[in-house]
Amino acid sequence: MLEKQAHADAFFARSANKLDFGNWGEKEKVALSCRILASEGHSETLAGQITVRKEDGTFLTTPMAQAFDEIVPDSVIRINENMEALEGPGTPNPAVRFHFWVYRQRPDVQCIIHTHPPYVSTLSMTGQPLVVAHMDATPFHNDCAHLKEWPGLPIADQEGEIISAALGDKRSILLANHGFLAAGSCIEEALYLSVLIERAARNQLQAAAAYGEVKPVNDALAAESHDFLLKPSIVRASFAMFARRIERQMAAGRD
Numbered sequence: 001m002l003e004k005q006a007h008a009d010a011f012f013a014r015s016a017n018k019l020d021f022g023n024w025g026e027k028e029k030v031a032l033s034c035r036i037l038a039s040e041g042h043s044e045t046l047a048g049q050i051t052v053r054k055e056d057g058t059f060l061t062t063p064m065a066q067a068f069d070e071i072v073p074d075s076v077i078r079i080n081e082n083m084e085a086l087e088g089p090g091t092p093n094p095a096v097r098f099h100f101w102v103y104r105q106r107p108d109v110q111c112i113i114h115t116h117p118p119y120v121s122t123l124s125m126t127g128q129p130l131v132v133a134h135m136d137a138t139p140f141h142n143d144c145a146h147l148k149e150w151p152g153l154p155i156a157d158q159e160g161e162i163i164s165a166a167l168g169d170k171r172s173i174l175l176a177n178h179g180f181l182a183a184g185s186c187i188e189e190a191l192y193l194s195v196l197i198e199r200a201a202r203n204q205l206q207a208a209a210a211y212g213e214v215k216p217v218n219d220a221l222a223a224e225s226h227d228f229l230l231k232p233s234i235v236r237a238s239f240a241m242f243a244r245r246i247e248r249q250m251a252a253g254r255d
Contacts, residue, residue, distance in 0.1 A: 003221050019236070026052060027076040030071070031073045031076060032243045035068065035246045035250065036052065037113070037115060038069035039249065043115070047193075048114060051114075057104075062075070063090025066090065069219055075089070077089065077091075094155040097114045098163055098164070099160075102167060102181070104164070105164045105165075106167075109174065110187075112184075117198040119202035129196065130174050131214045132205055133203070134217055139226055142223070145168055149202050151204075188235050189230070
């Protein structure tokens with residue numbers, strides 16, 4: 001294992017500066033994240049929000065009543081903890097209130113994404129946690145909490161307190177009868193985890209339907225893979241790949 005880590009460290013020391021991380025501003029990253037998530041099936045209804053914590057204590061967020069596939073950089077609004085819009089058109093989704101509870105408990109978190117994608121939503125109805133049974137799911141190894149009971153519509157302080165407590169120090173949480181939340185150190189990390197958790201839930205449900213049993217991967221190997229796949233260079237390069245893909249799709253749609 002130490003030899004693998006040494007190889008990985010040496011690789012990134014040689015090649016990290018050659019990776020294409022893109023050059024987008026914060027509002028552009030929020031808008032791209034919305035478009036990426038919409039393309040992955042995360043925006044079937046108005047449910048779902050992205051927030052980004054700013055250094056001045058305010059937050060960027062997506063406005064209520066706009067689908068993710070409608071969001072452009074100028075759509076993004078800036079709000080305070082009183083849910084007052086300080087900049088930009090529109091009004092915040094009232095469910096953003098529960099994000100604030102996570103931010104208060106987690107100074108390491110700079111971006112939160114919450115949606116109700118199809119496979120995560122289906123898994124959330126079974127009472128089962130996310131099982132790390134594939135390499136691509138290892139970013140969730142010992143890093144995805146499970147809230148086992150739905151506390152109700154998350155628009156009040158009680159739900160925020162319950163969800164933030166259940167999340168603890170994890171990056172992600174599967175919310176019973178609801179969806180998921182990803183709490184990232186940056187926009188790129190939160191988006192990366194949001195894409196991966198829906199695919200992990202899909203694979204878990206399909207494997208269970210096919211064979212009835214989902215076998216977790218080896219614990220030590222999963223821990224090693226978790227750390228590698230959450231390296232900042234991997235996260236940022238993955239975000240850039242998703243972003244370039246959605247930009248190509250958007251450009252093709254204009255032609």
